[in-house]
Amino acid sequence: MRLSELSSETGVSTASLKYYLREALLGPGEPVTKTQSEYGAAHVERVRLIRALVDSGGLSLGQVRRVLDALDSPTVPRHDLLGTAQEALTESTGFDEDPEWTTRAADFIAGRGWRIQDGDVLVPQLGAQLKALVESCDVGGAETLERWADAAEQVAAADLDTLTDDDAQALRTAVVGTVLSDKVLQTLRRLAQQNRTAQLYDGA
Amino acid sequence: MRLSELSSETGVSTASLKYYLREALLGPGEPVTKTQSEYGAAHVERVRLIRALVDSGGLSLGQVRRVLDALDSPTVPRHDLLGTAQEALTESTGFDEDPEWTTRAADFIAGRGWRIQDGDVLVPQLGAQLKALVESCDVGGAETLERWADAAEQVAAADLDTLTDDDAQALRTAVVGTVLSDKVLQTLRRLAQQNRTAQLYDGA
Numbered sequence: 514m515r516l517s518e519l520s521s522e523t524g525v526s527t528a529s530l531k532y533y534l535r536e537a538l539l540g541p542g543e544p545v546t547k548t549q550s551e552y553g554a555a556h557v558e559r560v561r562l563i564r565a566l567v568d569s570g571g572l573s574l575g576q577v578r579r580v581l582d583a584l585d586s587p588t589v590p591r592h593d594l595l596g597t598a599q600e601a602l603t604e605s606t607g608f609d610e611d612p613e614w615t616t617r618a619a620d621f622i623a624g625r626g627w628r629i630q631d632g633d634v635l636v637p638q639l640g641a642q643l644k645a646l647v648e649s650c651d652v653g654g655a656e657t658l659e660r661w662a663d664a665a666e667q668v669a670a671a672d673l674d675t676l677t678d679d680d681a682q683a684l685r686t687a688v689v690g691t692v693l694s695d696k697v698l699q700t701l702r703r704l705a706q707q708n709r710t711a712q713l714y715d716g717a
Numbered sequence: 718m719r720l721s722e723l724s725s726e727t728g729v730s731t732a733s734l735k736y737y738l739r740e741a742l743l744g745p746g747e748p749v750t751k752t753q754s755e756y757g758a759a760h761v762e763r764v765r766l767i768r769a770l771v772d773s774g775g776l777s778l779g780q781v782r783r784v785l786d787a788l789d790s791p792t793v794p795r796h797d798l799l800g801t802a803q804e805a806l807t808e809s810t811g812f813d814e815d816p817e818w819t820t821r822a823a824d825f826i827a828g829r830g831w832r833i834q835d836g837d838v839l840v841p842q843l844g845a846q847l848k849a850l851v852e853s854c855d856v857g858g859a860e861t862l863e864r865w866a867d868a869a870e871q872v873a874a875a876d877l878d879t880l881t882d883d884d885a886q887a888l889r890t891a892v893v894g895t896v897l898s899d900k901v902l903q904t905l906r907r908l909a910q911q912n913r914t915a916q917l918y919d920g921a
Contacts, residue, residue, distance in 0.1 A: 561852070561853070565852070569812070599911075628912050628916070635904055635907055635911075638904055639904045639905070641773070642773055642897065642900045645773035645897050646773075646894065646901060649769045650890045650893045650897075652890055652893075661898070662905055662909070663871060664902075665905035666909045667871070668909065669909035671861050671864035672913075673914065674861070686854045686855060686856055690853075690854045690856035691910075693846065694865070695906075698865055698868075700839055700843045702872050703895075704831055705831065705866070706803075706895075707837070708831035708833065708873070709870070709874055711832040713877060
């Protein structure tokens with residue numbers, strides 16, 4: 514199909530498609546004439562993936578690029594699938610690391626018995642997020658944090674069970690699934706909060 | 718203190734502070750001369766809250782405005798605290814509602830026995846997020862969704878237990894806490910995924 518058909522098939526403007534091509538988020542089509550190329554089903558799928566990551570996942574095009582680079586890279590060892598996904602998704606904006614809160618986060622993780630890579634950026638990131646939370650409002654005390662961590666363990670167990678035996682598919686699932694399901698989990702939390710509020714205050 | 722001192726106290730540039738004042742995110746100071754005002758501890762706290770919501774919560778200034786408007790509004794009935802928080806945080810970008818997926822989301826919620834407001838925008842939003850997830854990768858099947866919902870119920874129960882008896886404080890906790898702890902929960906999920914991967918593939 515031509516670019517205009519790829520546009521109507523995906524609902525993405527030709528201007529945006531040309532931008533994706535220029536930025537190499539989308540691979541080139543098969544040249545037909547000097548100015549026209551032919552696009553196929555793989556292009557349709559790639560454009561839909563880009564839109565899902567941007568529209569539903571809320572990623573910037575810079576983050577989309579890192580996710581796509583991870584997906585396009587040669588086979589990643591299986592135990593490293595989620596690490597690759599996480600690396601692609603790590604906030605590019607950075608955060609203010611606070612050594613005291615990094616230590617608290619590391620102590621908490623050690624207390625849970627979680628096995629984490631040495632020097633993982635997620636540890637200072639968790640510290641900075643906890644600092645912001647505790648300093649802004651009276652939330653994130655030890656008991657709440659343990660209950661959240663219990664829930665996170667359940668989510669992670671469900672996540673790992675969704676990975677298929679096909680490595681390429683599993684990487685896609687890990688990366689794309691994590692981005693998009695973060696949003697699903699946020700919405701489920703809001704709905705469950707509403708339900709819990711109804712139970713507590715309306716007399717269930 | 719003067720604006721320059723408010724700037725050094727909070728680490729936010731005077732240009733940004735002037736922008737917050739112009740946009741009424743930050744209330745005016747006490748006028749001292751025709752061109753100078755005096756700012757107090759409440760201003761320091763408000764500026765820190767704005768930065769926490771932007772830097773740690775990832776909110777746009779438009780979302781920050783809605784959150785602050787909710788916090789500044791007269792007392793909200795207790796059972797409506799989280800509803801007000803949720804309204805302030807609902808994605809302004811909108812989403813493509815798909816009636817079929819809205820029905821699936823509503824059926825899922827009904828199946829859980831969750832009590833949700835009629836016509837709540839979270840239902841079509843969940844539908845759109847599930848659609849994006851299922852269409853992009855093979856994740857979000859019925860069993861996974863139930864396990865995520867179990868975890869969401871645990872998180873919500875912990876969330877409600879953090880609300881204090883002071884209504885004004887509780888609203889702040891509900892709104893700010895939800896924004897900032899979304900990020901904490903995302904990070905805990907990534908850490909728990911790493912731990913689970915280590916358990917499954919490295920032989921725990």
